[in-house]
Amino acid sequence: MSTDLRRIGEKARKEPGLIFTSLYHHVTDVDNLRACYDALPEDRAVGVDGVTKAEYGRHLEENLNDLSERLKRMGYRPQPKRRSYIPKPGSEKGRPLGISCFEDKLVELAVKRVLEPICETVFEGSSYGYRLGRSQHQCLDALGKTIQQERVSHVVEADITRFFNEVNHDWLIKFLQLRIGDPRIIRLIQRMLKGGILEEGLIKASEKGTPQGSILSPLLSNIYLHYVLDEWFSKIVQPRCQGEAYFYRFADDFVACFQYQKEAETYLLGLKTRVERFGLELAPEKTRCMEFGRFARKEARKRGEKPKEFTFLGFTHYCGKTNRGHFKVKRRTDRKKLGQGLRRFADWAKSSRSRLSKGEMLRRARARVVGHLNYYTITDNVAQCDRFVYYATRLLFKWLNRKSQRKAYTWEGFNHALMHVGWPKARIRIDLNPCRRAEAY
Secondary structure (H helix, E strand, O other): OOHHHHHHHHHHHHOOOOOEOOOHHHHHOHHHHHHHHHHOOOOOOOOOOOOOHHHHHOOHHHHHHHHHHHHHOOOOOOOOEEEEEEEEOOEEEEEEEEEOOHHHHHHHHHHHHHHHHHHHOOOOOOEOOOOOOOOHHHHHHHHHHHHHHOOOOEEEEEEEOOHHHHOOHHHHHHHHOOOEOOHHHHHHHHHHHOOOEEEOOEEEOOOOOOOOOOOOHHHHHHHHHHHHHHHHHHHHHHHHOOOOEEEEEEOOEEEEEEOOHHHHHHHHHHHHHHHHHOOOOEOHHHOEEEEOOHHHHHHHHHOOOOOOOEEEOOEEEEEEEOOOOOEEEEEEEOHHHHHHHHHHHHHHHHHHOOOOOHHHHHHHHHHHHHHHHHHHOEOOOHHHHHHHHHHHHHHHHHHHOOOOOOOOOOHHHHHHHHHHHOOOOOOOOEOOOHHHOOOOO
């Protein structure tokens, strides 16, 4: 980050009510655009014009100066985004992505670099998604500590249906204008939002939504949800609660924790009205209020019932206990996520057997398994990760032996090959056990 942009962030922190009216020149600055070019990766999908980073870089200075001049005179027009789909559980078509042209990616990143230092001073501590120095594991850790160490008896889990596709542009602009008073920045973002989508040869207008795949979308989504959810909870919901209340959000996934059932139920009713006001909708099958926590565990035992569970960030959270018998929040890989991970691995192995050599297939399979373990091997989840490694190993053996009519491996030879590539084992990579760091309840 340049010195000028760092100063903007410092000024935003010192003057919380300040509206920035002169920011556009940072976007048009050639040095900033060049820094954005250097930051963009080489091997990303191309937009509708088919231009890669390497092609754009052949005449880099000429292209950057031309882009800067067009931005200055407001002659820059974003091109439509290319529609692409990635697999999504429960959807035949998949999750829609909007792939920007390379030049549009430059501008998106330039705008993000200018806005992010200002927005970071506004965002709540309860927000963890798409922010520097914050991760899913930090969010899980904070949530676990709260449930274990505070007076939490009820949890509200909620899911917003098609959030990125339903963002209301008018509300988003109003939220931006609370800190951004430069009309040229606002106009540029409006053009980006309404640039359209190219799908099946037709350009579709973008009346709402901020496309997944855009560099700017994560920041815009955080701005939107900050005012819709985070600030509403901290300034309206929490002060009105007689008991304790907590909130955690990662992107559009969030949970709220309460001491009292009535306040949890009131929040859930208000939440439905709140999101509808801003053009969003809760998924009824994924939204509920439940008894959860150390007190809830005791009450469930009295009734002879099993304590309820909830899912957040790919993990099923359930009531457990330490070796000393104290209450503890435990997590295991969500059953659906485990199944989806294995199906994706099986599909990849099946499609790769005819185009990759045995050695390359083993190396890439290892990378896929390591990627899964890097996220899911947290405290109390080793057993589920062992299951993933076990079934992934068998799937790999199966499809390697179908590369040809001749069997590629015996189990003895296969195990030797796994040792050669350093086949991973499930072990705790992320410690999410506050009981080891603080006194358990």
